Amino acid sequence: MRLSFNEIRARASRFAADYADATYEKGETQxxxxxxxxxFGVQRRSVARYEEHVKKLNNKTGFIDLFWPRVLLVEQKSAGRDLAKAEVQAGEYFDAIKEADRPRFQLLxxxxxxxxxxxxxxxxxSFAxxxxxxxxxxxxxxxxxEKRSFKDQDPVNIKAAELVGRLHDSLEASGYKGHQLEVFLTRIVFCLFADDTGIFxxxxxxxxxxxxxTKEDGSDIGPLLAQLFDVLDTPEDQRQTTLDEDLARFPYVNGGLFSATIRTPAFNADMRQRLLEAGQFNWSGISPAIFGSLFQSVMDKQERREAGAHYTTEKNILKVIGPLFLDDLRAEFEGLKARKTNRIKLLQAFHDRLAxxxxxxxxxxxxxxxIITYRELRLLEIEVLREIHRADLARMKGGxxxxxxxxxxxxDVDQFHGIEFSEFPARIAETAMWMxxxxMNTQAxxxxxxxxxxxxxxxxxxxTHGDALELDWQALLPAAKCGYIIGNPPFVGAKYQSEFQRAQVRRIAGLGKSGGTLDYVAAWFLKAARYGxxxxVPFAFVSTNSIxxxxxxxxxxxxxxxxxxxxxAFAHQTFAWGSEARGKAAVHVIVTGMEPSANARPVKRLFSYPDIKGEPVETQPKAISPYLTDASALTNPHxxxxxxxxxxxxxxxxxxxSKPIDGGxxxxxxxxxxxxxxxxxxxxPYLRPYIGAREF
Structure with missing residues (x-):
């Protein structure tokens, strides 16, 4: 059972008293x-080793005082020794460690x-x-x-996806594929994440x-993992008393992640090695938002070559949720912080509204x-609680x-609803939200x-797994209970739509048999407007600029x-859609935020891009036209x-x-x-050069 920080602080006080006179490196380090x-309630010998042998870049041999692969390197000195020299020594050791085992933390x-x-x-x-x-x-x-810093384009996410991709390829090549493989890998990813983030x-x-x-030939991994998945789906008080002790250490996870029955995969030595390589990677630094899309891409070799080309960057997601609601919530919070009266009561009411x-x-x-919306709300919640409990936090420092x-x-995660056409991404989304x-619980x-x-x-x-244009959104989430609609619906030009997609657009847009030239994404705009x-119910979508x-x-x-x-309500004019990919998607998009006229804000926000790959310039017109231009001076902005x-x-x-219709x-x-x-x-004199687009 995880220790409380009060218990950890009490243990730290006793430790500090016990070692107040410790001085000798060789005799007392271990x-x-x-x-x-x-x-911290952790057995050192279960995670870290003493006197780890390394060969430094100068070919001299060194010994790391304490080494926890991928996590911690310790360089210990006797009391009063120069820690600056220890820092140089630790740096030499770090450079000598193979990249996969290099630790995030260094202690002198x-x-x-x-x-x-x-x-x-x-x-x-630095502290005493x-x-x-x-x-x-x-x-x-x-x-x-571990405290997290959230970064776009962190290579750790691509590395993690590549490791899972190798395991996927090995299993698929053996004939273990489709739904069974998707569920299996989703469970494995959760276990890898749980192993490095304190869930396990x-x-x-x-x-x-x-x-x-497990055996080196991998022959028993499938049955052992099936047994582990069953344990993770069984409450502790319902487990057999004869359960293997190594399995009994794992917690009850619940959530339905491990409940479905799937075929047991047959592993070999190569598959086992690929699973171990994924397990040896430090999963504590991955971003669930970015990794989810990359993980989906490993299931499709073409998508994997693009390495997430269809993933909307965190920066671009914030272009949607910022003007739609997040900027207003943060401005309201700053105003409440500055209040001289009823501050705590109003902050508590604000917190209740967030929930x-x-x-x-x-x-x-x-x-x-x-996922990004959830993270931003949780970060705001932490700030709100810090303000409400400032006095309590000061007392906690005193024990x-x-x-x-x-x-x-x-x-909590049950405030969030989604619709996804494909089953596998829907399950990834669910798992990534839990991650x-x-x-965020760790941050708090x-x-x-x-x-x-x-x-x-x-x-x-x-x-929900299904076709959003066919489903009744009211049945999934009544509009009266919906706060905001967000997303990045699919872009499919009229000429590239299937017959079924064209029929969907015609029906939703009321265009009759003509069909028009509407992009597929337009159907989401119309359905969102009617739903609310x-x-x-304000909404904002990323879309192609063709609309x-x-x-x-x-x-x-x-x-x-x-x-x-x-x-x-707000709009970002055409800008280049960035991607987390190595080969980035060459797409130009817009962001459009809509709100009911009855509750429309008097001042709009319009973001233009002098450089479509650069930062926007914001203006605040009274109206924005359908062409995403300032319509303040127009009698009819529509x-x-x-x-x-x-x-x-x-x-x-x-x-x-001048159409070439002479048969050539x-x-x-x-x-x-x-x-x-x-x-x-x-x-x-009558023969002239024939110039087409290519020659021009």
Whole structure:
């Protein structure tokens, strides 16, 4: 059972007193660190080794005082020794370690002083042994609790997806494929993540189980994993008393992730090695939002070559959720912080409102919009709780009772709803939401010094597998209960739509048999607007810019704005859609935020891009036109230019253009021209170069 931070601080106080006079590196280091790990309830020998032999880059041999692969390197000195020299020595050791085992954290210590370095963030902290109880949260990584920095384009996500991809390829080549493989890999990914983030305790017990309990030829891995999955789906009080002790250490996970019965895969030595390589990777640093899309891509070799080309970057997701609701929530929070009266009461009411917000992504894919939105709300919740409990936190530093995070943290995954056409991405989205929930629980635990874990899983995101254009959204989430709609629906031009897709667009847009030229994404705009009729349900989508250009404007926007009573609340004009991919998708997109006219904000937000790959310039017009331009000066901001089949200036109709309809008889190849002129030289003035788009 995970220790509370109050218990950890008490243990740290006793440890500091016990080693107050420790000074000698050779004689006391091992006892010192055995007891140090016990502060956090971890057996040192189960995770870390002493005197790890390394060959440095200068070919000299060195010995790392304590080494925990991928996690921690310790360089210990006797009391009073120069830690600057220890830092140089630790750096030499770090460079000598093979890349896969290089640790994130580095600790320099002379018994009385600690210097901890996070190599990912470059954050350094230095403190005395006597102050260790005040700094125990910094060592949360020992229990799998690491503070996170959220970055776009972190190569750790691509590396993780590649490792899973190799295992996928081996299993698929053996004939284990389809739904069975998808469910199996989703479970494996959760276990790998749980092993490095404190869901499984102690850290790396899943890896240890694979390394020590399975045969090198891999023949018994499938049955052992099937047994483990069954254990993870069984409450502790319902397990047999004769259950293997190594399996009994794993927690009850719940959530339905391990409940379905699937065929047991047959492993060989190569498959076992690929699973071990994935287990030896440090999964604590992956982003569930980014990894989910990359994980989906490993299932398709073409998509994998593009390495996530269809993933919307975190930066672009924030372009949707920021102006739609997040910027307003943060501005409201800043205003409440500055209040002189009723501040705490108003902050508590604000917190309660955050916990009641609901979100729908009707084209959620692997859930990246939902996951980033959830993360941002949880980060805001942490800030709100910090303000509300500022006095309590000050008392905690003096050893007072921990904050009851179980009851204080109110935002949960069941506030989030999604619809996804394909089953596998829908299940990834669900799992990735749980992963992000755990990451944010860890953030809160480290922020407030109180351990909090939502295992077993009690609540689930509502991710529905189905066609969003055919499903009744009201049946999934009544509009009266929906706060916001967000997402990145599919772009499919009219010429590239299937017959079924064209029929869907015609039906939803009310275009009759003509079908129009609407992009497939337009159907999501229209369905979202109708879904929210009579309710205040703002929405914002990333889409192709074609819906704000040419003949599509007159087909879509009068229906959207006038018949459905909507206004454009904010918009990002055309910009280059970035991707987390190595080979990035060459797509130009827009973001359009819509709100009911009855509750429209008086000032809009319009973001333009002087450089479509650069940063936007924001203006605040009174109205935005369907062409995403400033419409403040227009009497009717909704005006559009309709398609005309006759000249509007009174000139004769253009019956036909310079269309090559002669069957090719007036077009000469160079050889034909030379032959013709040899017999008819007088025709030379009438032969002209034939210039098409390629020559031009």
């Amino acid at each position: 006892t010192f660190y055995n007891d140090f790990f016990q502060i 210590c002379d018994f009385q002083t600690f210097q901890l370095l996070d190599r990912d963030t470059r954050e350094t902290s 042994l006597a102050d260790l109880p005040k700094h125990v949260e910094r060592f949360g990584f020992i229990m799998g609790m 305790e102690p850290r790396d017990i899943f890896l240890d189980f694979l390394e020590t309990r 009641k917000l609901t979100f729908l992504d009707p084209a959620c894919g692997c859930g990246n919009f939902l 007072a009772t921990e904050l009851p995070l179980q009851s204080l943290l109110k935002i 992000m929930d755990h990451i 635990s480290l922020e407030f010094g109180a351990a909090f874990l939502r295992i077993p899983l009690r609540k689930s995101p509502a991710i 009729q009579g309710h205040d 704000t250009q040419g003949e599509q404007v007159a087909q879509l926007w009068p229906t959207l704005l006038d018949r459905n009573g909507m206004e454009i 005006v559009v230019v309709g398609e005309e089949s006759r000249p509007i200036n009174g000139l004769p109709r253009l019956v036909i253009g 008889h007036f077009i000469f190849s160079p050889e034909e021209r030379d032959t013709f002129l040899a017999t008819e030289p007088q025709a030379a």
